[in-house]
Amino acid sequence: MNRLANRLLQMLVTLVGVSFLTFCLTYLAPGDPAAMLLESADTIVSEEILQKTREELGLDKPFLVQYGNWAAGLLQGDMGMSYSAKKPVVEKLSEGFVGTILLAFVTVIFVLIISIPLGIWSAVRQNEWPDYLVRFFSFIGVSMPNFWLGLILLYIFGLKLGWFPIASSTITAKGVILPAVTLAIYQSTKYVRQVRTVILDELHQDYVIGARARGLSESAILFKHVLPNAVLPLITLLGMSIGWLLGGVAVIEIVFSWPGMGNMAVRAIMMRDYPLIEGFVLWIAVVYMMINFLVDVSYSYLDPKLRKGEQR
């Protein structure tokens, strides 16, 4: 329990640090937030009203007081108002979150379908042609910019073949396929290597030799002994990539005009919508750390060796 408490404390420190860093940046950045909140395309706001708004928003206070106020608001679930949408930041974030979580979910399914069989195949036939083939494709994938891959898939399957929409500003079942495939190919090139390493590690354990000596068939060894042992490290690795995906993979969301958080964040940055940017960065920090934490907890729960260590 002590270890978990320690982790939670460390997460809190990181959160404070990250939020402070983003707040510093937006504080130093050019532009007057009061003007940005009030002004739209063609209205001019008088200096008096601007001054009043600044006072209301606490923008005339010293930096640390402003940060303190913002952090206090956070604890009550208030992240401020988005300048560009004139809506609460929390509302804007939850709008984008639906798209991102759907994309992440579909991507993870594709990643599993692609990389688990290929990783196992490549490990079982180590240093034979399947292994070389898988490693070759994994190398190609690692060196390929994923936004370029996205554009090429969009060109072939969206424009030339017309199987998928080329832009999906609303969430549709057809629209999610191409961005998810792009992300899954990119993620799989990394994941397949990790699956291969994990399976290879297990295949070199003594119990595998023991099982072979007892005359078990190779497939029985693989499915009944090796795979159950390989599940734990694979869950960890998958958890990390889910964290990465929920971060809103901005570039891919932009390529496919997918209405997710990354897309929203990039627009927020372009419009200098500082409260929304702060909220987004903080949100990513929370999600990313929560997932790492959950993976950690599930690890000590699923692994009997670690469970004993806790009780001692």
Added chain:
Amino acid sequence: MIEVFKKNRVFAVYSAAVIFILFVAIFAPYLAPQDPFDGNMRNVLQPPSAEHLLGTDKLGRDTLSRIIAGTQVSLFMTICLVILLAIVGSTVGITSGYFGGKVEMILMRLADMMLAFPGVVLAIAIAGILGGSVVNTILALLIVGWAKYARLVRSLVIKLRNNDFIIAAQVNGTKTINILWRHILPNILPMVVITGAMDIGTMMMEIAGLSFLGFGAQPPTPEWGLMLNEGRQYIQTAPWLMIYPGAAIFIVVATFNLWGDSLRDVLDPRQQ
């Protein structure tokens, strides 16, 4: 040097490829068949032809010339970034590893904080808020990336710190700065160089990604990520504008990845 290449054929081949890319980058202005900035409105969005091997863009600029000029921009940015990462990371790592104490605790907490967070998101936010430019892109990726190097160097220094030759130097009354410069630094340098070399490809991709989003180099700079972003709008009418700059990124990143891997094998035979 020639001995090294003779013994490691693979490394020699990849090094030759890397030297070729460096050559293209350095002599880009002389190699480009046309001026990469000079448009011609009568030649807008032309498909590849004998005159324009890779076609022209929305301002009638020659794509091939812009890709060649982009080699210089991309490589310059990447190499600056990797060198800065190595310098900042080594400085932080040596300071915290050698001196320990409160300084170490604070610096390593900071490093942990950076590592516990998806770097790309923060880099996008930093580069975006500071405003897109070559310098801000490098700065953003530096802020996000130094922690990995600092952690690595610190762990190496801690291993070295209690070696006899360091203790002997301390007993002899060698100045601390000389111990760090003459005894610690040469011992950690190979690992830092390997890590840096293997990072070139990744960093190049992240720079291109930031430019693609519009938070990196600004027009009319011939930067590959930016060219992809500009070409994206013409995906239907001028697909060559998005195919070739991406291919350039892919080829150069793949070459540097292969070269980095083989450099590791040469410098650090233990890992083979």
